[in-house]
Amino acid sequence: LRQAAAAAGTATIVSPGDVIDPCLDEGVLRGHGTQVVDGQLLATMAGVVERVNKLVSVRPIKCRYGAECGDVVVGRINEIQGKRWKVDINSRQAAALLLSAVNLPGGIQRRRTNVDELNMRGVFEDQDLISAEVQQIMQDGMVSLHTRNLKYGKLEGGMLVEVSPVLIKRQKQHFHHLKDLGVDVIFGCN
Numbered sequence: 001l002r003q004a005a006a007a008a009g010t011a012t013i014v015s016p017g018d019v020i021d022p023c024l025d026e027g028v029l030r031g032h033g034t035q036v037v038d039g040q041l042l043a044t045m046a047g048v049v050e051r052v053n054k055l056v057s058v059r060p061i062k063c064r065y066g067a068e069c070g071d072v073v074v075g076r077i078n079e080i081q082g083k084r085w086k087v088d089i090n091s092r093q094a095a096a097l098l099l100s101a102v103n104l105p106g107g108i109q110r111r112r113t114n115v116d117e118l119n120m121r122g123v124f125e126d127q128d129l130i131s132a133e134v135q136q137i138m139q140d141g142m143v144s145l146h147t148r149n150l151k152y153g154k155l156e157g158g159m160l161v162e163v164s165p166v167l168i169k170r171q172k173q174h175f176h177h178l179k180d181l182g183v184d185v186i187f188g189c190n
Contacts, residue, residue: 014043014058021056031057065090065165065190067143071134072174074155074188075145077124083117085124087132089190090165092141097124097132101146103153129155131186151175155186165190 014020021028021041030036033045034056043049047058067073067089075087078094086094099112102123124130131152132145147153174187 012049013047013061014049015046016044018043020049020058027054029055031055033058033060059166061166062164063166064092067091067095067134067137067190068170069134069137071170071189072131072186073134073145073190074129074131074160074186075190077126077128077130080120080124080126083112083120085120087130087145089143089145090162091143091190093143095132095134095143095145097130097145097147101135101144101148103148103150124154129160131155131188 012020019040020034020043028041030041031050033043033047035042035044041056043058045058045060047060050057050059065073073089073095075089075095077085077097078088079086083099085097087097089095099116099120104112104116104123130147132147133149133152134143135146136144138144168187168189170189171187174189176185176187177183178185
């Protein structure tokens with residue numbers, strides 16, 4: 001794998017203990033996933049070496065999803081609690097989708113009542129697959145989602161393909177239509 005990456009000239013893949021910079025040039029800043037030992041810059045995790053100006057870091061090959069505000073995510077409803085759904089988004093902890101953060105059936109905008117809370121299973125049920133946007137990240141790391149746009153909501157009649165979040169690049173547009181195949185694709189950041 002390392003030889004293929006070196007031949008392509010794209011990225012340097014390292015394992016823990018591999019030497020990233022043998023002479024440690026002056027002014028090089030040590031980033032995440034690196035350590036200086038005997039004047040050499042070593043990797044402390046398996047990953048891809050990233051260089052931004054003088055900052056050298058190692059981006060892990062496999063990791064859990066780290067949410068950012070505005071990310072488009074695809075998740076599975078795990079649990080229904082009082083006025084919220086718990087959603088698995090491949091993160092450190094489950095995300096929360098509040099009843100007030102969804103469009104009610106019919107698209108009407110109004111205050112949520114106790115009747116809406118009792119009818120939550122009519123909107124999303126356990127194990128439903130949904131697309132949503134990260135609205136907020138709380139101080140404890142909990143992610144708050146919303147589906148207030150018509151492009152978000154319950155996903156039906158399709159196929160879920162899971163890949164590592166490292167392979168998905170954050171872009172302005174995560175919804176794509178492949179005309180030749182007649183397929184709509186959502187690239188969730190998670």
